[in-house]
Amino acid sequence: MTSTLKGITLKGSAELVAEFFSFGINSILYQRGIYPPETFTRITHYDMSLQLTTDPKLKNYLTNVVCQLKEWLFECTVQKFVLVITCLETNEVLERWQFDIECDKSAKETSAPREKSIKTIQDEIRSVIRQITATVTFLPLLETPCAFDLLVYTDKDLMVPDKWEESGPQIIDQSEEVRLRSFTTSIHKVNSMVAYKRTDSA
Amino acid sequence: MAEGGDVEWELSKENIQPLRRGRAISALHHALSQQQDGLSSAINQQRQAFESELRMYDGDDPLDVWDRYIKWTEQTFPQGGKESNLATILEQVVTRFTEGNKYYDDPRYVELWIKFAENCPEPLDIYRYMQAQGIGVTQTSLYIAWSEEYENQGNCRKADLVYQEGFKKCAEPHDKLLQFHKALQARVSRQVMMNVEEDDSDDEPKEPQRVSLADLKSRGKKKAIAPINRVGSAIRSIPGGIQSHGASVLGNASNSKLVVFDENKTRAGPSEPKLESWAAPPTSKAKENEQKPGIWCDVKMPQKSKFGHTVMAPPPPKPTFQPFVEESDQPPTMTPCKINPAVNSVLSARKPCREETPLKRLQEHHQQQKEAESGKLHEQSMYCKELLLSGATEFCFEELRAERYFKKVTQEVKGEKDPANATPN
Numbered sequence: 001m002t003s004t005l006k007g008i009t010l011k012g013s014a015e016l017v018a019e020f021f022s023f024g025i026n027s028i029l030y031q032r033g034i035y036p037p038e039t040f041t042r043i044t045h046y047d048m049s050l051q052l053t054t055d056p057k058l059k060n061y062l063t064n065v066v067c068q069l070k071e072w073l074f075e076c077t078v079q080k081f082v083l084v085i086t087c088l089e090t091n092e093v094l095e096r097w098q099f100d101i102e103c104d105k106s107a108k109e110t111s112a113p114r115e116k117s118i119k120t121i122q123d124e125i126r127s128v129i130r131q132i133t134a135t136v137t138f139l140p141l142l143e144t145p146c147a148f149d150l151l152v153y154t155d156k157d158l159m160v161p162d163k164w165e166e167s168g169p170q171i172i173d174q175s176e177e178v179r180l181r182s183f184t185t186s187i188h189k190v191n192s193m194v195a196y197k198r199t200d201s202a
Numbered sequence: 203m204a205e206g207g208d209v210e211w212e213l214s215k216e217n218i219q220p221l222r223r224g225r226a227i228s229a230l231h232h233a234l235s236q237q238q239d240g241l242s243s244a245i246n247q248q249r250q251a252f253e254s255e256l257r258m259y260d261g262d263d264p265l266d267v268w269d270r271y272i273k274w275t276e277q278t279f280p281q282g283g284k285e286s287n288l289a290t291i292l293e294q295v296v297t298r299f300t301e302g303n304k305y306y307d308d309p310r311y312v313e314l315w316i317k318f319a320e321n322c323p324e325p326l327d328i329y330r331y332m333q334a335q336g337i338g339v340t341q342t343s344l345y346i347a348w349s350e351e352y353e354n355q356g357n358c359r360k361a362d363l364v365y366q367e368g369f370k371k372c373a374e375p376h377d378k379l380l381q382f383h384k385a386l387q388a389r390v391s392r393q394v395m396m397n398v399e400e401d402d403s404d405d406e407p408k409e410p411q412r413v414s415l416a417d418l419k420s421r422g423k424k425k426a427i428a429p430i431n432r433v434g435s436a437i438r439s440i441p442g443g444i445q446s447h448g449a450s451v452l453g454n455a456s457n458s459k460l461v462v463f464d465e466n467k468t469r470a471g472p473s474e475p476k477l478e479s480w481a482a483p484p485t486s487k488a489k490e491n492e493q494k495p496g497i498w499c500d501v502k503m504p505q506k507s508k509f510g511h512t513v514m515a516p517p518p519p520k521p522t523f524q525p526f527v528e529e530s531d532q533p534p535t536m537t538p539c540k541i542n543p544a545v546n547s548v549l550s551a552r553k554p555c556r557e558e559t560p561l562k563r564l565q566e567h568h569q570q571q572k573e574a575e576s577g578k579l580h581e582q583s584m585y586c587k588e589l590l591l592s593g594a595t596e597f598c599f600e601e602l603r604a605e606r607y608f609k610k611v612t613q614e615v616k617g618e619k620d621p622a623n624a625t626p627n
Contacts, residue, residue: 036392137215138211138218141220141224145385176224181209196224
C-alpha cells in the first residue's frame, strides 16, 4: 500500500512523526533500562526489530502522549519534544533526549502532497533509531533507579490541555551534548540530540 | 548540520568499550579521528608526560597521578587493547600500593582494583584476594562489583551473600549498598516470578533438549554422527569442555557408542581431593599403555600372511653400488637467513606464559615483600630500579636525569623571576 503512495500530506506526516516518537521513546526506555527488560516485547517495524513495552500503565500513558502530540504536529504548534531521565531519589536530571521539531507551516494552507516517498522517510527514521541504540557506547551507566518525564515545547498561545501541566526545562548543568541524526518528512523536520552528565575525569 | 563528522562514533561503535562513567564525546571524536593515522605524536607526548610525572612525583598523594593516567588512557583508547597498556598500568598501580595500607580504604584505589579485576580472566579470585588482604573491605563499590560478577555468572545466592558481608563490614556509603542490594533482590524475585509463570504455562516434561542448533545430518556416503550433548539451560554454566558427570550424557542415544575413559574416576573413589603437596607421584594403576619404552628403529610390525602365520618381511638389501656425487656439488648446509649467524642470542619481548595470571604475579610480589621484610631477600638492586620500571614503559637513566635537570632549570627560572616581579610592587 505504501509503495504506490508517492507523496505525503500534513496528516500523514504528523502520523509518521508521532509513530517515530512512539517507537523512539520505547527504544530509549528499553536501552537505558528505565523499565525492566522483561516487560518489553520484540516487534518488527521499519524493517528492524524494536522493543515495545507491555506494561499496561506505561502503554496507556504513551498512547495518550503520542495522540496529543499527533494533534499538535498536525496543527504545527510543537517546537520541541524532550524525554528527561531523572534519578528517582534525588530528582537529579541525568539524561535529556531532545528532539527539535521544525514545522513547515505553509503545509497547512496548501493540501497538495509533497514529493517524498514513505520509504525514504522510514529509512531516515530507521537510522535515527539505530543511532539511539548505538549511544550506549558512550553514555554513562545509569546506576540508580530512574524515572522519566516527557516535555513538549509548544507555541506560546496554545491552550494547556487537562492532562498536561507547565514545567521547567529540566536542563542538566555541566552536560555533554551529542547531536544525533535528523530526519525530515519535508513537512516536519526532527533533529535529535542527547545530553548527559559530564564525566568527572579529564 | 555538521552531521558528517558526527557519525564517526557510530561507524566504529563496536570498537568502543562502554565505560561505567560514560565517555566525553570530544575525547571520543579525537581518539577515533587519530586512530586512522596511527598513534599520533600528541598522544605519545601526553603519555610520556604521565610516565615521567609518575616517576618525578614527590607529593603525598602519588595515587592521584596514576588515577589521572588511567582515566586518560580509558578515554584515549576507546577500543582498549594492547596499545593502550591499560592492563599493564592497572597491574602496576595495584601492586605498587599494596605496600603499606595507606590507600586500602581509598575509594580511588578500590576503584582501580575493580577495574583491574574486570580485566582479569577470573575476577572473583581477585575480589577474594582483596577481601583476604583487607583492601577496600569498607568500600561499597567492592561489594557491588563482586556481587555483580556473581550475578553475571548466574549465582544469585552468592551475589546476595556478598551484600550480607558488606553489611557486616559496615561498608560506606551505606545508602548505596542498601539500594543496590534492594535492586538485586528485586531482579531476583522478578526472575523467580517469571520462571513460575513459565513453568505453569508449559506442561511438557523436562527432557534433554538442544538449545539452538539442530542435529547434524549426514551427507553423502559418510554416516558419521557428530556427538552432541547440549542439555537444558543448565549447560550454559559449564565452561566449554568435556562434561565430567555422565548422567545427562547417558540419555543421549547418539553418544552412548562412545565411552570416554576417565582415568580420574577410578582413582578418585574414596579419597577426597585435597590441596596438599604430593609426597610421591601418583600411582599409575589406571594407565593403559604399560609397555616399556625401547628402541624403535629396527622394530617391524608383524604382518599376517595369507596362511595366518606371522612373517617378517626381509630387510631391504644394502645397495651394492656407490651413488655418484658430483664433486662441485655441495649441499647447502644452512638455509640462507638474514640474521648474522654469529649472533645466536635473538631477543624478543617476554610473553607471560598462560598459567601466569595477574593474580599469581600479585601473590608472588606479596611473597617477595614478606621475604624482604624478614630479611631473607638475597637480591638487592643498587640502582633506582623502581623508578626505571614503574609505569607502562621503561625509562633509561638519561631520561630520568633529564627530567630532574629540566625541573631544576624551571625552578631556577622561577626563582629569578619572582624577585624581579617583587621590585615594581
